Amino acid sequence: MADAHPTLAEQFDDLPQQRNAALLGMWTFLATEVLFFGGLFLSYTIYRHAYYEAFEEAGRHVKILYGSINTALLLTSSLTMSLAIHSAQVGQQRLLVRFLRLTIFLGICFLVVKGMEYKSDIDEHFVPGARFEHGLPAQAQIFWFLYWIMTGVHSLHLLVGIGLLVVITWMARKGRFSEHYNNPVVISGLYWHFVDVIWVWLYALFYLVNRN
Amino acid sequence: MTSPEIKIIPRNTYLLVWGVLMFLLLLNFGLAEIRLGPFNLVVSLAVAFIQTLLMLLYLMHARYDSGLTRLFVIVGFVWLLIMFDLVLSDYLTRGGVPSTLRDSWKHGAWPAATNNFPAGFSTNGR
Amino acid sequence: MNATLPQTTTPEIPDPPQRLLTYFEEGGHTLGSWLLTTDHKRIGILYLYSILVFFTIAAFAAAMMRMELLTPTGDLVTSETYNKLFTMHGTMMVWFFLIPSIPSVLGNFLVPLMLGARDLAFPRLNLLSWYLFNFGGLLALYAIAFGGVDTGWTFYEPYSSAFSNGHVVTMVAGVFVAGFSSILTGLNFIVSIHKLRAPGLTWFKLPLFLWSTYATSIILVLATPVLAMTLILVAAERIWGIGIFDPRLGGDPVLFQHLFWFYSHPAVYIMILPGMGVVSEVITCFARKPIFGYHFVAFSSIAIALVGFFVWGHHMFVSSQSVYAGLVFSLLSYLVAVPSAIKVFNWTMTLHRGRIHFDTPMLYALAFIGLFVIGGLTGLFLAALGFDVQAHGTYFVVAHFHYIMVGGMVTAFLGGLHYWWPKITGRLYPENLGRLSALIIFGGFNVTFFPQFVVGYLGMPRRYHAYAPEFQIFNVFSTAGTSILGIGYLLPLIYLIWSLKHGKKAPANPWKATGLEWQTPSPPPKQNFAQTPIVTQRPYQYSPEIEEEFIHG
Numbered sequence: 063m064a065d066a067h068p069t070l071a072e073q074f075d076d077l078p079q080q081r082n083a084a085l086l087g088m089w090t091f092l093a094t095e096v097l098f099f100g101g102l103f104l105s106y107t108i109y110r111h112a113y114y115e116a117f118e119e120a121g122r123h124v125k126i127l128y129g130s131i132n133t134a135l136l137l138t139s140s141l142t143m144s145l146a147i148h149s150a151q152v153g154q155q156r157l158l159v160r161f162l163r164l165t166i167f168l169g170i171c172f173l174v175v176k177g178m179e180y181k182s183d184i185d186e187h188f189v190p191g192a193r194f195e196h197g198l199p200a201q202a203q204i205f206w207f208l209y210w211i212m213t214g215v216h217s218l219h220l221l222v223g224i225g226l227l228v229v230i231t232w233m234a235r236k237g238r239f240s241e242h243y244n245n246p247v248v249i250s251g252l253y254w255h256f257v258d259v260i261w262v263w264l265y266a267l268f269y270l271v272n273r274n
Numbered sequence: 275m276t277s278p279e280i281k282i283i284p285r286n287t288y289l290l291v292w293g294v295l296m297f298l299l300l301l302n303f304g305l306a307e308i309r310l311g312p313f314n315l316v317v318s319l320a321v322a323f324i325q326t327l328l329m330l331l332y333l334m335h336a337r338y339d340s341g342l343t344r345l346f347v348i349v350g351f352v353w354l355l356i357m358f359d360l361v362l363s364d365y366l367t368r369g370g371v372p373s374t375l376r377d378s379w380k381h382g383a384w385p386a387a388t389n390n391f392p393a394g395f396s397t398n399g400r
Numbered sequence: 401m402n403a404t405l406p407q408t409t410t411p412e413i414p415d416p417p418q419r420l421l422t423y424f425e426e427g428g429h430t431l432g433s434w435l436l437t438t439d440h441k442r443i444g445i446l447y448l449y450s451i452l453v454f455f456t457i458a459a460f461a462a463a464m465m466r467m468e469l470l471t472p473t474g475d476l477v478t479s480e481t482y483n484k485l486f487t488m489h490g491t492m493m494v495w496f497f498l499i500p501s502i503p504s505v506l507g508n509f510l511v512p513l514m515l516g517a518r519d520l521a522f523p524r525l526n527l528l529s530w531y532l533f534n535f536g537g538l539l540a541l542y543a544i545a546f547g548g549v550d551t552g553w554t555f556y557e558p559y560s561s562a563f564s565n566g567h568v569v570t571m572v573a574g575v576f577v578a579g580f581s582s583i584l585t586g587l588n589f590i591v592s593i594h595k596l597r598a599p600g601l602t603w604f605k606l607p608l609f610l611w612s613t614y615a616t617s618i619i620l621v622l623a624t625p626v627l628a629m630t631l632i633l634v635a636a637e638r639i640w641g642i643g644i645f646d647p648r649l650g651g652d653p654v655l656f657q658h659l660f661w662f663y664s665h666p667a668v669y670i671m672i673l674p675g676m677g678v679v680s681e682v683i684t685c686f687a688r689k690p691i692f693g694y695h696f697v698a699f700s701s702i703a704i705a706l707v708g709f710f711v712w713g714h715h716m717f718v719s720s721q722s723v724y725a726g727l728v729f730s731l732l733s734y735l736v737a738v739p740s741a742i743k744v745f746n747w748t749m750t751l752h753r754g755r756i757h758f759d760t761p762m763l764y765a766l767a768f769i770g771l772f773v774i775g776g777l778t779g780l781f782l783a784a785l786g787f788d789v790q791a792h793g794t795y796f797v798v799a800h801f802h803y804i805m806v807g808g809m810v811t812a813f814l815g816g817l818h819y820w821w822p823k824i825t826g827r828l829y830p831e832n833l834g835r836l837s838a839l840i841i842f843g844g845f846n847v848t849f850f851p852q853f854v855v856g857y858l859g860m861p862r863r864y865h866a867y868a869p870e871f872q873i874f875n876v877f878s879t880a881g882t883s884i885l886g887i888g889y890l891l892p893l894i895y896l897i898w899s900l901k902h903g904k905k906a907p908a909n910p911w912k913a914t915g916l917e918w919q920t921p922s923p924p925p926k927q928n929f930a931q932t933p934i935v936t937q938r939p940y941q942y943s944p945e946i947e948e949e950f951i952h953g
Contacts, residue, residue, distance in 0.1 A: 071523075072518055072519065072927075073512075073517060073518045073519040073520065073521065073523065073596065074521075074596075075932075079595060079596075081280070082340075082595055083521045083522075083591050083592075083594075083595040083596070085339070085343060086342070086343060086346060086590075086591050086594060086595065087521065087522060087587055087588075087591045089343055089346040089347060090346055090587045090590055090591065090621055091583075091587060092347075092350065093346060093347075093349050093350030093353070093621065093622065094350070094583055094587075094621050094622070094624070094625040095350070095625065096350030096351060096353070096354055097350060097353055097354060097357070097622055097623075097625040097626050098625035098626070098628060098629050099629070100353075100354045100357055100625075100626060100629075101357075101626050101629040101630055101633075101659045101662075102629060103354075104357060104358055104361055104659075105633075105644055105655060105659075107358065107362075108361070108362070108365055108652070108655060109644065109650075109651075111365070112365075112650070113650060116650075126303075126306075130299070130303050133299050134296065134299060137292065137295045137296060137299060138292070138296075140292070140295075140329065140333055141288055141289070141291075141292040143333075144283075144288040144333050145285060145288060148282065148283070148285055148288065151280065151282045152282065190640070190642050190643075190649075191640065191641065191642050200648070200649050200650060201649060201650040203642065203649050204644050204649050204650065204651060207640075207642065207643060207644050207649075208644060211632070211633070211636060215632070251334075252334055255329055255333045255334045256334070258329060259325075259326050259329050259330070262322050262325045262326060262329075263322050263326070265302075265322070266302065266318040266319055266321070266322040269306075270302060270303070270306040270314070270318040271306075271314060271315045271318045271319070273306045273307070273314070274306070274308075274309050274310070274311075274314050342594065349622070350622070353622045353709070356709055356710065357626070357662055360710065360712075360713065360725075360728075360729075361655075361658045361662075363722075363724070363725045363728055364654075364658065364713065364721050364722045364725035365722070366722075367722040367723075367724035367725060368720075368722045369722070
């Protein structure tokens, strides 16, 4: 233990053990995230089954252009995140920082587009409540309630992801990572990809399936 | 406890996966504009499923991970299935016992299950 | 170290001259050394302080309720205050005492020791989860102090969002935050048990406490997030004034119950599985016999955790849930009885022809088995659809789950606390007082809760501050039992604190027990072991035939 690697925490014997523990920890956390969103996906399923027509009518008012642009942005950010991990694994410090920054940038772009979409939703009174008047059935408000909660919680996750990557970028600039030690990059990458996976489903459920 | 050397996936794999993901996005976008009836739902969800699979397997390296990690990848989704399954077992059988069914023991008839669940929603199920 | 009981081939424990610094001494005694510690043993003790505070508050609420119920008329508190009291009692006991009791206190202390590890996999995360827990607890206390909550611990919709006047949002936020603390603790345990086992410590050499902790962690990790999201929906609906459980929009309040019980029924097993783990350790040590059917006991923990996820609908038999779903849930609920019964039979067989020593931990363990059997069997009554329609919402249910939660979990917690007290503090507690208080608690508990089975069967509904006069005799028994129980809980508090200064110094292994935690000094050094142990034998290699008469202390 005396000649242990400086990045090895005292409770671990060697770097692979530490790496495996970190990976397993993140996957466990992602399993909790699946169930965290799970209750909402379940609610969506039940209410869409019950109020099929109302959901269809409500779904026509969601702005598909914003949603599609955002999907493309997130998918691309997943690519840059993967490339960042690759750079860390082969020890290319500058490329790592560059890809991380690109990922953060794409994440911010997503939030900006989402913000614009939210603004137009508010302007057109698609917020459930007293001012929700569109001649839509009452159950359409359930659709919009789920829309706000689910995309809102997702955006919050993305915000956390951006915060995480800012810290990782800062660490990368300090030269903390090498081909031997890059757990934090890999772990944050898993989280980032997962937020992306959630969005793919949100995109399908809110923007696509109710269009016809 | 130690694992073999971490597999480094070549950049081209990532680029290829990204290409496929973007293609699927366009496909999904395009198909949503076409009237396919109930198949719109099927197609959209199938595409989302494939995209999820690609991201889990390649971008998140589940394909290259140990069996234990793969188990942890799956377990969250299995539990989601449990939740869906048992909750839907309630909603899809709502509406209570039809009167014909209640008397069925008398004449041995077992009528087809009725599924009037949207109506049963607000009427306390009975 | 006892030569006849070698579980491991550890290097010898250093003798007093080259004594290692204990975890109390190393790092110092300053407040900062405790509040910023990442040592799992210290964090375990921090949790002990926290849950003691929450337990006291919840117990106070219980005492007030029992006082009110002494007479049939509502004369001590108004019905509104009474609603707030039982909500306070339920939320505090469930989320801020029972769920963290054994996992976070004993689990934190013991998991790395039993694994032969230096710490948990993520020590800083562990400290964070203690802070989250306290933050959540403070939010809940704030809600109680400034207005209270009257929804019951279940926050049923639409009452909680549309009608309740209490601080529901603050309370819900407190539970939400505490939930994240649970998730992080469970995650830490799962990863540690997978990745930090000492060389040679294979899964089937693990102590049964670790098996049950692992099963508990599965539930913590997979159920809690659903509760978190459900609580967000309740808070959103309350703030927004509109939401997906709102019947005015076509929403279904029963969906809330589904989501809530998807968490809360498995959470019931969070509140019993760790107790089963403690009892498995204690029974085999004080019967001086290897556990009967190790594999069955181990797998039954996992089975309870899994099957526990399939049965939540039995809380909803009288909601508007479909009768077919009720039927399925009723049948599935019976399944849980199988692994639970396996455990009880195995403990009993372990006692059979053992050399039984009635020390305090053993008394608690035996009490646990008896009370758990009553609580479990009455659970089967309630799992029967037809009977539940009658008994739902009566004191029969209250008695049933208190036999599990208090008779089971609290008893096991006290047993475990006594069993590992020498290891945690390095001091022995006074044995006679320990036995006395165990007996007082057992007696007081039964006087309190057994009459509630009867009065519930006769039809007294729960959650009312007044009741029909013919039920009074049972309630008088209950209230009298509560005061006995109160004395039983106060005694250990007093003599355990006393023993910190005046108790006899504990040897490394006062019970001549097997298990890695006993192979290091009491209290252990910060690094737990002088050298990483290598495990070569299965656990619980006790042999009553060879052993000398066992005298503790």
